[in-house]
Amino acid sequence: MTTKVYGVCPHDCPDACGLITEVDNGRAVNFYADPHHPVTQGWLCAKVRPYLNHVYHPERLQHPLRRVGPKGGGQWERLSWDEAVAEIGDRWRAIIADYGPEAILPYSYSGTLGLVQMGVSSSRFWNRLGASQLERSICGAAAEMAVEATLGKRRSPQYAEVSHSRVVIIWGHNPVSTAPHFMPHLAEARKNGTQLVVIDPRRTRTAKQADWHLMPQPGSDGALALGLAHLIVREGWHDETWLANHTVGWPELRERLLDYPPERVAAITGLPIDAIEQLARLYATHTPSLIKIADGLQRNPNGGQTVRAICTLPAITGQYGRCGGGFMYSTSGYLQWDGTALHKWAKCPPPGRMVNMNRLGAALQGEVTDPPIKSLFVFGANPATSSPNTAAIVAGLKREDLFTVVHELFMTDTAVYADIVLPATSQLEQADLHKAYGTQVLAYNAPAIPPLAECKSNWEVMGLLASEMGFTDPWLHQDVDDVITELLAATAVFTPALEGITLTQLKAAHSIELRHEPDVPFADGRFPTASGKVELFSPALAQMGLDPLPGWTNKQDDGAPPTDNGAQRSADDSLWLITGAAHHFVSSTFAGQPDLLAREGEPFMEIHPADAAARGIATGDWVIVKNGRGACQLKAVVTDGIRPGVVASPKGRWGVIEGGHVNYTTSDALGDMAGQSTYHSNRVWIQKRSEQ
């Protein structure tokens, strides 16, 4: 007897697809898209289609392991869950006695986006323990802060609304790989004449489809946006009435725009003046025109102000609230879980100090003191592959006095350095609730199969750790469905779209498309900022000591050049490495799966013919990519699909113990807002491997 179980894709992707698993005798035998899910529409991306290979991968961790031998030595012995949890408890009690609970740092992020297995599991137990708080700034923190400062909340049109757009600008974003279910809606619109512009230094899969692809210098987009605004005002294409009614700070911004004449913007962005003029005309005179971004665009030292600058364009042209116009970024602000129910702060000690996740290596090596970090608990994250400045992280993980526990499905680059490894369930083996960040669908993930061997879910582990630490609070020991029921009820009180929606209903319907008012974001002309208007000038940012107006500054990677034979390399030889999403992986997830690795091909780096010629590099050559932080080896692809002076290599490859991957070179400097990561501001020096 085969049964069908409905689930949700848990990976870091705005689409949050609906899944169906067919189960026979406790084993998943078939896996495919839910044909009735409003976003998924019956198809899954290349990454998740072969999911059963992921779930039944022969290298799945199945039992708790204890390190024997040196850290990173790869020698393990099995132990029982009881022994593992007791050992963690003993080590933690000793650490707490000597240093206090803040010496323990939980590190989790995007392995799953589920409410219970990530949100609640990253919060309640750790708050109760009084552990350090993780500043969750690796992905889109600056954009989130910028959007909230400008518009009040993250609200975004439905994908289907693009059918009303005459022009779409996809700006520093690659939805063919990273938000694939937007693409059919765009394709449909284009049949009716919608024009597509892509702004990206790399000719991505998305850029290949564009009517027009502009390749600016990385980190220059804020200047480009303000330059477009300058031209729109110069030509009188702006909407004075809308600006007067719906914004604060227009006179101040208007003055700021004088700093961004096309000549200066051309020099900063490396784009021709006539291209900037043509783009301003296209955007402002072919309305409704939609700007769509994600988070890659803002992973540089100007990221927050860049997003602020881009957010001004729909305001200047009066397009917020217009169907087919406006700004498509994230729908996360529509449904925000009740914080009191989620975090249980009232029942916990005061929050521990914050540790910025982008500074993990530095934090482990002494940047964080009083108390120092003595224990790290990693789950749903793989910092030794995905977090910046890997060499510093690995040096920290090797500390003999650091007690590291990693809860994982696979022996990742991070798990290799653990003292204790705990086996984790996959999405097919656990229950959860998922809201999407690109759409408005809410869906329940029912467990399809029993946990493999001794695998346990994050929330189960939190319960075990709570018992070990003597915490009997019932909210640490609820089952998943009870947590969901509690959060749905608490959140419905202030979220009209959730009224009357129960877990029973979600289980029966599998997914529910929530209806938020107004249907087109901001169509009621109300913005949930302090002023109720679009804050072009932001008093909130001013109060934080930040520039209250969008601007561009010439900030870039200040990392040291490498030294060769004792001599430091000249800054003139450097190239700018950008490391966006791989088509076949989600961050480092799936990069251990042979079928997807084969499809992605060898670890490659795209380089412009002029830069390749200057270094004697041809397609197929192995090159060493390095800077003062570290190095990795990649295979060159010589192509004019990358801007001169820039090289590109996708993120996510595993290094397998210091073999190197791109994050050995990336910077752990923080961006202009919210402690943002700055991966794409990365100066590297490149040479052919044979020259070594």
Ligand SMILES: Nc1nc2c(c(=O)[nH]1)N[C@H]1C(S)=C(S)[C@@H](COP(=O)(O)OP(=O)(O)OC[C@H]3O[C@@H](n4cnc5c(=O)[nH]c(N)nc54)[C@H](O)[C@@H]3O)O[C@H]1N2
């Ligand atoms: N297939 C796949 N999908 C994913 C992921 C994945 O790893 N693989 N990751 C998921 C995650 S965690 C996230 S946050 C999202 C991210 O989604 P996106 O933001 O769409 O993805 P990225 O590839 O990080 O960045 C988008 C583009 O920004 C470009 N870029 C870099 N710097 C600049 C710049 O200064 N200016 C401009 N104009 N462009 C720039 C890169 O070349 C890249 O093509 O995707 C999610 N979806």
Ligand SMILES: Nc1nc2c(c(=O)[nH]1)N[C@H]1C(S)=C(S)[C@@H](COP(=O)(O)OP(=O)(O)OC[C@H]3O[C@@H](n4cnc5c(=O)[nH]c(N)nc54)[C@H](O)[C@@H]3O)O[C@H]1N2
């Ligand atoms: N160079 C470069 N690096 C980047 C970026 C970039 O643009 N450039 N982008 C950054 C971005 S946007 C992000 S969001 C981060 C993502 O960084 P991370 O959040 O560290 O994501 P992953 O590397 O995919 O690691 C997730 C891990 O969680 C595990 N996992 C999955 N499900 C579960 C579960 O239910 N329980 C447990 N315990 N484990 C589970 C997976 O096996 C996987 O090893 O990467 C960042 N890294």
Ligand code: SF4
């Ligand atoms: S990664 Fe995105 S597109 Fe792929 S199945 Fe998951 S939600 Fe859908």
Ligand SMILES: [Mo]
């Ligand atoms: Mo991300």
